[in-house]
Amino acid sequence: MTDHQVILHSALGSGLLKSLSAQPLYDLCRGQVADACHLIDQCWLRIHRDDINKDLAGIKDLGSMCIQTMIHEESIFQYTSTDTTARLAHWVRMYSGYYSVSERDAHAGYIMACAVKALGTLASWMQTADQEAWSHVSEPPTDWPRDLYCQFVEMQVDPDERIQTLDDYALYLKPITSLSCLADDELRPIAERAIKNAIRKKGGLISVMDRKEEISARDIAIVKQGRHYRAAGMSKRYVATKVHAWLQGEVAKPPKQRPEWITLETEKALTRKRVEAILKSYFVL
Secondary structure: OOHHHHHHHHHHHHHHHHHHHOOOOHHHHHHHHHHHHHHHHHHHHHHHHOOOOOOHHHHHHHHHHHHHHHHOHHHHHHHHHHOOOOOHHHHHHHHHOOOOOOHHHHHHHHHHHHHHHHHHHHHHHHHHHHHHHOOOOOOOOOOOOHHHHHHHHHHOOOHHHHHHHHHHHHHHHHHHHHOHHHOOOOOHHHHHHHHHHHHHHHHHHHHHHHHHHHHHHHHHHHHHHHHHHHHOOOOHHHHHHHHHHHHHHHHHOOHHHOOOOOOOOOOOOOOHHHHHHHHHHOOOO
């Protein structure tokens, strides 16, 4: 690879990472950004490595081909997936207007287009979520430390929207793994890993959401019991101890006799101190 090709490749990967890492929510999708950028870099490297004698004009043409492929990616996929000969390169050439591009370069251009679109959905989500976090004020604060700013924006994130973004990210990469003409492409495993990582991340988020719902149901039950004792005339000083004892009794029951808000994995009740904190947070005490 020539010096100017190395520089272009480096600028592509580092430029994307630098731009996206400046977003307040970058840490929440760092892995997905890295996977997409790696795939984009590998596409760019393959295009250049296949012909180390490409001049700057040739590189510019291939860059334009990749852009046109990205613009028409959905149409290219539609025609390729219904084409019995699965001629991906043919449809890339038709829609990009670069009729002499090699099959390997055309395939790399299409894979890159999918990766760029996947990366774009992350960038769009990060930007939109950042804007929505400050929708209640005239403008975001400019004097906050970056860590505090990022932490605040993260706290405002809608988990359902974040999960939807991961779904969209994986969906944009899916053609790389579903088109039969790319079955043996060396870039396909990179896309497969990126999709698996996104699905794993989504599963973790859903698990956390479910856990939060379980905790909420548990807290509601604790508060309800505390209010029951208060309504019966019990002094505040005894309520936390009484509720804690009640909770221990509920957890000690056989799994089939437990109320639904106690998960099967629960082996012991909360501490008295924690029960008291929950009761105080809901103004029972």
